Amino acid sequence: MKILVCISNVPDTTTKITFTPDNKQFNTAGVQFVINPYDEYALTRAIELKEAQGGTVTVLNVGEADTEANIRKALAIGADDAVRINAKPTDAFFVATQIANYAKAENFDLILMGKESVDYNGFQVHGMVAEMLGIPSITPGVKLDVNGNTATVQREIEGGHEIIDAQLPIVVSAQQPMTEPRIPNMRGIMTARTKPLKVVEPTGSETKTEIETFALPPQKTGVKMIAPENAGELITLLRNEAKVI
Amino acid sequence: MAYNPTEFLDYYNIDDLLTDEHKLIRKSIRDFVKKEISPNIEKWAQDAHFPSEIVKKFGDVGAFGPTIPEQYGGGGLDYISYGLIMQEIERGDSGMRSTASVQGSLVMYPIYAYGSEEQRNKYLPKLASGEWLGCFGLTEPDHGSNPGGMLTNIKDMGDHYLLNGAKMWISNSPECQIAVVWAKNEQGRIKGLIVERGMEGFTTPEIHNKWSLRASCTGELVFNNVKVPKENLLPNIDGLKGPLGCLDSARFGIAWGAIGAAIDCYESALKYSLERIQFDKPIAAFQLTQKKLAEMVTEITKAQIMVWRLGMLKNEGKATTQQISMAKRNSVDMALHIAREARQIHGGMGITGEYPIMRHMMNLESVITYEGTHDIHLLITGADVTGIQAFK
Numbered sequence: 311m312k313i314l315v316c317i318s319n320v321p322d323t324t325t326k327i328t329f330t331p332d333n334k335q336f337n338t339a340g341v342q343f344v345i346n347p348y349d350e351y352a353l354t355r356a357i358e359l360k361e362a363q364g365g366t367v368t369v370l371n372v373g374e375a376d377t378e379a380n381i382r383k384a385l386a387i388g389a390d391d392a393v394r395i396n397a398k399p400t401d402a403f404f405v406a407t408q409i410a411n412y413a414k415a416e417n418f419d420l421i422l423m424g425k426e427s428v429d430y431n432g433f434q435v436h437g438m439v440a441e442m443l444g445i446p447s448i449t450p451g452v453k454l455d456v457n458g459n460t461a462t463v464q465r466e467i468e469g470g471h472e473i474i475d476a477q478l479p480i481v482v483s484a485q486q487p488m489t490e491p492r493i494p495n496m497r498g499i500m501t502a503r504t505k506p507l508k509v510v511e512p513t514g515s516e517t518k519t520e521i522e523t524f525a526l527p528p529q530k531t532g533v534k535m536i537a538p539e540n541a542g543e544l545i546t547l548l549r550n551e552a553k554v555i
Numbered sequence: 556m557a558y559n560p561t562e563f564l565d566y567y568n569i570d571d572l573l574t575d576e577h578k579l580i581r582k583s584i585r586d587f588v589k590k591e592i593s594p595n596i597e598k599w600a601q602d603a604h605f606p607s608e609i610v611k612k613f614g615d616v617g618a619f620g621p622t623i624p625e626q627y628g629g630g631g632l633d634y635i636s637y638g639l640i641m642q643e644i645e646r647g648d649s650g651m652r653s654t655a656s657v658q659g660s661l662v663m664y665p666i667y668a669y670g671s672e673e674q675r676n677k678y679l680p681k682l683a684s685g686e687w688l689g690c691f692g693l694t695e696p697d698h699g700s701n702p703g704g705m706l707t708n709i710k711d712m713g714d715h716y717l718l719n720g721a722k723m724w725i726s727n728s729p730e731c732q733i734a735v736v737w738a739k740n741e742q743g744r745i746k747g748l749i750v751e752r753g754m755e756g757f758t759t760p761e762i763h764n765k766w767s768l769r770a771s772c773t774g775e776l777v778f779n780n781v782k783v784p785k786e787n788l789l790p791n792i793d794g795l796k797g798p799l800g801c802l803d804s805a806r807f808g809i810a811w812g813a814i815g816a817a818i819d820c821y822e823s824a825l826k827y828s829l830e831r832i833q834f835d836k837p838i839a840a841f842q843l844t845q846k847k848l849a850e851m852v853t854e855i856t857k858a859q860i861m862v863w864r865l866g867m868l869k870n871e872g873k874a875t876t877q878q879i880s881m882a883k884r885n886s887v888d889m890a891l892h893i894a895r896e897a898r899q900i901h902g903g904m905g906i907t908g909e910y911p912i913m914r915h916m917m918n919l920e921s922v923i924t925y926e927g928t929h930d931i932h933l934l935i936t937g938a939d940v941t942g943i944q945a946f947k
């Protein structure tokens with residue numbers, strides 16, 4: 311089985327977010343970047359499938375050279391080879407175009423992604439890639455098995471789960487508890503040194519969105535305690551101050 | 556706050572001197588410790604329980620013998636990597652780091668450096684994977700700082716050696732499958748042997764009631780007419796420089812490891828002092844608390860630079876025994892001092908198992924004694940700068 315795992319490079323979840331003075335860009339100074347946590351589920355599950363059934367796992371990232379440390383981490387966890395499409399990932403359409411163009415020529419049986427990238431939380435790339443390739447996309451997957459040419463994916467739906475069988479090739483996006491993400495071991499880190507990491511130039515530059523401005527969510531205000539016997543005051547505050555009723 | 560702390564204390568941007576691979580190694584071991592050690596360590600320490608299942612897990616993550624070449628199951632990594640691994644494990648617990656140090660530096664290293672090809676192939680892969688746990692027997696009841704005086708001995712019986720004697724304070728001994736044992740031959744020369752569990756006359760009684768390294772197991776090695784096959788002698792070493800060579804490697808790891816314990820104490824103290832209110836202010840607002848915290852971060856930073864440089868020297872094969880002594884002594888003394896100050900900052904809470912401080916502090920009381928005591932290392936530096944040995 312030939313598996314492609316797409317990883318995005320995102321700020322560590324504990325990062326304090328700030329913007330450039332014009333509020334048009336996220337300020338990356340001093341920010342620690344990690345592999346998108348959802349993508350770690352996809353990656354680990356891909357490696358498990360490969361270990362059980364044979365095949366290869368390729369990781370792909372659309373990003374500039376500074377994402378290579380995290381690509382090496384993916385190789386250390388157990389991917390066989392990696393591709394970096396050398397471009398700033400300016401929007402979901404652009405990223406999806408790059409992934410689809412690369413995947414077209416490679417005939418992957420399975421394309422795994424995270425359900426969303428925790429930087430911009432678009433929840434879009436998997437659907438776009440599947441559409442561009444003319445194959446199904448199942449999202450968000452919480453369980454994934456492959457038997458011969460058929461994938462069985464359990465996905466979360468409102469109030470329950472849905473189990474879908476689909477013929478390969480397909481795109482699946484992952485979230486917990488698909489598997490337990492692996493911590494790279496020292497031998498993996500050492501062997502990752504010599505695994506191939508191919509840099510490919512992007513094709514096209516079309517984007518569909520443009521960021522107008524960024525703003526931080528309003529500061530959390532303090533908690534007001536209201537004694538149980540003053541329920542009337544609570545109603546007044548909800549109406550006049552919070553303006554929610 | 557101008558200094559924005561991250562997961563890895565780095566006041567002097569020493570990270571700029573590390574490679575991406577070093578940082579990935581550090582982060583991976585940090586994640587391993589947070590998953591496998593930190594959630595349980597307070598209980599293990601309180602119960603004086605050695606979690607034997609950790610041995611296989613250390614093997615899987617690659618904490619055993621990371622500098623040993625891959626063909627023997629090691630990691631093939633450099634000494635900065637080894638140091639960072641020890642630092643992150645000891646940030647969890649010195650006892651856990653001791654388990655890994657002994658296996659890598661005191662058992663795998665001598666078999667790799669002094670052993671035959673058959674011995675390397677027979678033992679190293681099983682030790683690297685954590686299938687076997689090893690221990691290192693040098694110290695005796697009456698010979699600690701002066702190992703050259705040891706009484707444990709071997710007699711050549713033609714087709715085997717007959718081993719007699721006893722070792723004391725041996726980390727991992729109660730759970731070990733093999734022991735690297737140092738003993739004198741009939742000519743009074745120190746030789747290294749690999750003793751295997753199951754050999755008749757070989758027992759490993761546990762030492763109980765330690766107040767320190769409670770999650771690590773410590774015991775004796777008792778040899779009562781043990782027949783050791785001749786092929787279990789380490790062929791390529793003779794004399795006290797054998798065990799001392801191993802200690803160089805382990806002490807190097809301790810010099811890094813103790814910094815991990817210090818960082819854990821400092822971070823806990825910093826957090827506590829910002830949250831604990833007395834006289835209507837966080838205690839971090841008082842000058843005396845700030846003095847403690849500022850000195851802690853200064854001392855940690857100095858030690859970090861020292862061990863980084865030592866690691867580079869070790870990578871080039873240039874680190875001297877005396878340089879390693881200086882770093883081991885400096886790091887452990889610094890860490891113990893920080894643990895004591897951090898304990899004060901935590902007030903009464905500092906003596907409980909709610910915080911890691913008292914555990915680190917008690918652990919470090921062993922670390923400052925084993926692998927050469929604080930004073931013996933000072934005398935090594937003294938001898939080096941004056942040319943006069945003061946310890947004999």
Ligand SMILES: Cc1cc2nc3c(=O)[nH]c(=O)nc-3n(C[C@H](O)[C@H](O)[C@H](O)COP(=O)(O)OP(=O)(O)OC[C@H]3O[C@@H](n4cnc5c(N)ncnc54)[C@H](O)[C@@H]3O)c2cc1C
Nearest residue numbers: 316318372399400401402423424426427430432433434435
């Ligand atoms: C340095 C930088 C600058 C950016 N600048 C802009 C900007 O100016 N304007 C703007 O609109 N957006 C910008 N982005 C955001 C970027 O477009 C999105 O992160 C990316 O396109 C994914 O879109 P999404 O949030 O819809 O992903 P989602 O659809 O939420 O991601 C789903 C999955 O798609 C895959 N995926 C997502 N991104 C990538 C990737 N880059 N490479 C490989 N696989 C991926 C992952 O598997 C991920 O889990 C920037 C991002 C970075 C890192």
Ligand SMILES: Cc1cc2nc3c(=O)[nH]c(=O)nc-3n(C[C@H](O)[C@H](O)[C@H](O)COP(=O)(O)OP(=O)(O)OC[C@H]3O[C@@H](n4cnc5c(N)ncnc54)[C@H](O)[C@@H]3O)c2cc1C
Nearest residue numbers: 691692693694699700724725726921925926928930931946
């Ligand atoms: C938890 C633990 C685990 C250990 N694990 C191992 C192990 O795995 N393998 C192993 O072989 N050993 C191990 N040891 C033993 C350790 O290395 C010894 O305890 C150490 O070398 C000191 O020896 P000692 O305890 O006999 O003290 P002593 O040598 O009796 O020293 C007592 C005091 O006298 C001082 N002193 C001694 N000689 C001089 C001198 N010439 N000048 C000035 N002061 C001097 C010392 O500095 C010390 O303060 C371990 C010890 C502990 C506590």
